[in-house]
Amino acid sequence: MHATAALRNAARTPLIRFLGKRSTPKSVDHTPRVHPASPTGALPDSFATYRAKAQQHGPLGRASFTSGGIGSLSGAALGPVRPAAGEFFDRTELPARFGRLSWTEAEIEAIESGGASMFA
Template sequence: MHATAALRTAARTPLIRFLGRRTVPQSVDHTPRPHPASPTGILPDSFAAYRIKAQQHGPLGRASFTQGAIGRNSGASLGAVQPKQGEFFDRTELPSRFHRLPWSEAEIEAIETGGASLFA
């Protein structure tokens, strides 16, 4: 007797029962709305208007590229960059207590052997 053939003839009933028919509701409003967390709470007039105002690593508008505003001047011509009061660009500018400590030979050996040299 073929057990698989006997199982195929029985009607399969799913374990999950869905309530109601599978229909898409017609009353869903698909009109565009601003995101609830948007700062202005309004939609832009058009995508072109959005791109003129948008900033992502610099202006996105075409006018700034065609007029040569981006990349026209060298970085040196923009002036020196100085850190604000209390800010530092490098750790070596901090007081000596914040400098990196030199590695000892024992620490280097422990790192290179994966810690096995500490127990050998």
């Protein structure tokens, strides 16, 4: 007999045992409340006013897209992108002292052997 077939046919009993019947509370308060860590300490008037002021990787309002804001110009029209002084986009642009070190033959052998060649 196959073990998987026997397991599939067996009745499943949960390992957790709950005490008593399920019951929901009689009264649950669902009124919105301000989060304790809220910087303003007040709820927004409506979702529309919240969304107009919200920022998530840029403004969320529709007006910013249509009035010459984000997305209204192509990337080429924005001009070249250059890093500021002291900033680099790629590791290869850093000075030589920050470059990658070359591997020695001993290190290559240690990696290929799983470290066993270091103790042999």
